[in-house]
Amino acid sequence: MIDNEKYQRIMARDNYTCMRCGKTGIGLELAHRVKRGKGTAETLVKYFRQAYQKELSKKECEDIIDDDDNLVVACSGSCNSSYNIFFRPIEAVELIEKIGIKKGIISWGENGKIS
Ligand SMILES: [Zn+2]
Secondary structure (H helix, E strand, C coil): CCCHHHHHHHHHHCCCECCCCCCECCCEEEEECCCCCCCHHHHHHHHHHHHHCCCCCHHHHHHHHCCHHHEEEEECCHHHHHCCCCCCHHHHHHHHHHHHHHCCCCCECCCCCEC
16 A cells, blocks of 8 residues: 555655656656556465465555555656566566565575575
């Protein structure tokens, strides 16, 4: 969930500026990199189950989707859409793994693999 506090934090982090075209001022919004679309949380539940044998709730996956690292300030429209990495699987997995590690859901093992 993106409450006002989170909204303001991300806006300040990105200096109230579209991270793609540099525009400031009105018309800015938070873009999800992995989209908060229908079925995204379910996709992540399956992903963590298959890749790491971790059983996450839909809520935990929604928290990953709304994590700061998955959000970026962008103009609405094409700038926002340009951040969508849902269809760039390698980038999406890297980001999801980064957030999963940060949240302590998964970790780097001694064998150099994430589990
Ligand atoms: Zn823009």
